Amino acid sequence: MIQVIDGFLARIGRSTLSMFESVGRLVMFTALAVSHLFRPPFYWNAFARQLMTIGFYSLPVVGLTALFTGGALALQIYSGGSRFSAEAVVPSIVAIAMVRELGPVLGGLMVAGRVSTSIAAELGTMRVTEQIDALTTLSTNPMKYLVAPRILAATLTMPILVFIGDTIGIMGGYMVGVGRLDFNSSTYLRNTWDFLQFDDIYSGLVKAAVFGFIIALIGCYSGYHSGRGAQGVGNATKSAVVTASVLIFASNYILTEMFF
Amino acid sequence: MIKIKNLHKAFGANKVLTGINMHIEKGRSMVIIGGSGTGKSVLLKCILGLITPDSGTISVNGVDPNTGDRKVFLDQFGMLFQGGALFDSLPVWQNISFRLLQGKRRLSNTDAHALAVEKLRRVGLKAEVADLFPAELSGGMQKRVGLARAIAADPQIIFFDEPTAGLDPIMAGVINKLIREIVVEMGATAMTITHDMSTVREVADEVAMIHEGLVQWSGPVGDIDDSGDPYLDQFINARAEGPIEAVR
Numbered sequence: 001m002i003q004v005i006d007g008f009l010a011r012i013g014r015s016t017l018s019m020f021e022s023v024g025r026l027v028m029f030t031a032l033a034v035s036h037l038f039r040p041p042f043y044w045n046a047f048a049r050q051l052m053t054i055g056f057y058s059l060p061v062v063g064l065t066a067l068f069t070g071g072a073l074a075l076q077i078y079s080g081g082s083r084f085s086a087e088a089v090v091p092s093i094v095a096i097a098m099v100r101e102l103g104p105v106l107g108g109l110m111v112a113g114r115v116s117t118s119i120a121a122e123l124g125t126m127r128v129t130e131q132i133d134a135l136t137t138l139s140t141n142p143m144k145y146l147v148a149p150r151i152l153a154a155t156l157t158m159p160i161l162v163f164i165g166d167t168i169g170i171m172g173g174y175m176v177g178v179g180r181l182d183f184n185s186s187t188y189l190r191n192t193w194d195f196l197q198f199d200d201i202y203s204g205l206v207k208a209a210v211f212g213f214i215i216a217l218i219g220c221y222s223g224y225h226s227g228r229g230a231q232g233v234g235n236a237t238k239s240a241v242v243t244a245s246v247l248i249f250a251s252n253y254i255l256t257e258m259f260f
Numbered sequence: 261m262i263k264i265k266n267l268h269k270a271f272g273a274n275k276v277l278t279g280i281n282m283h284i285e286k287g288r289s290m291v292i293i294g295g296s297g298t299g300k301s302v303l304l305k306c307i308l309g310l311i312t313p314d315s316g317t318i319s320v321n322g323v324d325p326n327t328g329d330r331k332v333f334l335d336q337f338g339m340l341f342q343g344g345a346l347f348d349s350l351p352v353w354q355n356i357s358f359r360l361l362q363g364k365r366r367l368s369n370t371d372a373h374a375l376a377v378e379k380l381r382r383v384g385l386k387a388e389v390a391d392l393f394p395a396e397l398s399g400g401m402q403k404r405v406g407l408a409r410a411i412a413a414d415p416q417i418i419f420f421d422e423p424t425a426g427l428d429p430i431m432a433g434v435i436n437k438l439i440r441e442i443v444v445e446m447g448a449t450a451m452t453i454t455h456d457m458s459t460v461r462e463v464a465d466e467v468a469m470i471h472e473g474l475v476q477w478s479g480p481v482g483d484i485d486d487s488g489d490p491y492l493d494q495f496i497n498a499r500a501e502g503p504i505e506a507v508r
Contacts, residue, residue, distance in 0.1 A: 041363070125348075133310055134345035137419075138359045138409075139334040 055157030066165035070172025092195035094173035108211035116219035120240035123223025124233035158212025267316035278473030291464035338410035346394035436462035
């Protein structure tokens with residue numbers, strides 16, 4: 001009996017130590033990555049490539065997500081609002097919900113699915129095929145060449161992506177509102193504009209920048225510490241998308257509390 | 261000159277290096293042999309500072325790999341990796357000239373391309389290969405491009421990690437010959453890890469055999485057939501029976 005309890009406690013101890021070790025490694029990695037954002041040399045070509053890969057090529061997925069979300073949101077709010085004769089709130093609630101919450105969170109999740117996994121798979125493969133070691137032997141710091149440009153590009157492009165996504169989402173609501181729910185076009189636009197405040201937009205964009213940082217950081221961390229072989233890279237990819245998504249939700253709550 | 265004294269490295273309970281002593285003179289070619297998992301690659305990565313040893317000292321031209329300016333230290337080295345380790349996202353010419361395209365004294369793209377073409381010619385590849393991507397090359401071509409990258413910046417020390425692994429015997433012969441020619445021509449210090457005895461005989465001035473984390477035997481390449489060491493005899497004659505257990 002004592003042996004069983006001993007074994008159980010040992011397992012809990014090992015898991016706890018392992019968890020603290022992982023958190024510690026992630027914190028150290030983050031500190032190192034951030035420090036390299038401010039120390040030369042800077043690899044501007046690598047940064048420009050990442051701006052395209054992370055930012056520009058994510059536009060379709062963010063845009064389409066926002067378009068359909070805005071449309072569905074308009075229908076849902078109309079349906080809910082009509083129960084207490086508040087259909088007129090559709091434009092303002094669509095705008096506020098898109099800008100403050102749905103734009104950054106859904107955009108963040110979609111980019112996490114597209115970019116975090118792609119970074120983890122790319123860096124994981126580079127780790128497994130010794131390309132990261134090769135970079136070091138070529139006198140190039142992999143943290144500077146691989147990690148810093150990705151983190152900077154994601155942190156800077158996410159707010160732009162989310163701003164475009166917000167606009168498209170509001171347009172999605174407008175198209176459904178005017179085309180399907182018979183709102184007057186100019187009234188819909190005026191209600192959208194009048195109720196939207198600078199703080200709504202600002203808080204959404206700050207969230208987007210934080211999510212961008214998380215997406216690239218977790219993708220890089222998972223890929224950089226990838227295990228060996230195809231399974232190692234697969235696990236790194238899976239871990240990247242799961243961790244990034246959970247951290248997006250958690251940080252979204254914290255940021256919402258801060259801006260509330 | 262590379263000097264290694266009493267080097268130890270363990271990964272958890274697995275003791276990989278248990279007191280390596282080695283010394284490679286400037287301009288000499290040392291080949292390190294030994295069974296799989298005996299710590300040859302770990303030794304090489306310790307010298308480069310990619311892995312930090314648990315104890316012992318390494319000195320490369322009087323400098324410890326883990327102290328001082330890493331860039332200056334690494335600028336002395338060229339390395340050919342086992343799988344080539346070419347950067348998939350860059351064309352061949354940028355792979356070859358990678359080091360020369362970084363830093364304050366970087367070459368222009370035109371000069372870097374021209375240098376890559378020259379190095380490609382040196383390893384027996386045509387200029388057209390410069391604009392291809394690594395995925396478009398055969399295994400032998402990738403090894404040669406890796407070799408071109410290793411020598412692009414005229415390093416003083418070149419490491420070759422299993423240079424003929426996965427190649428057919430003819431291509432292996434071509435690579436061995438190239439390595440020997442280049443090392444002699446550049447006057448570089450070379451360290452090669454291999455299981456391939458044809459590489460040992462073609463490339464080595466000195467040979468060191470590692471077994472269970474220690475240097476089991478070392479000496480001039482001409483002495484390996486008459487060493488009298490049962491471990492080395494078993495290894496170079498590829499015998500299943502002997503002091504080295506076949507199942508490890």
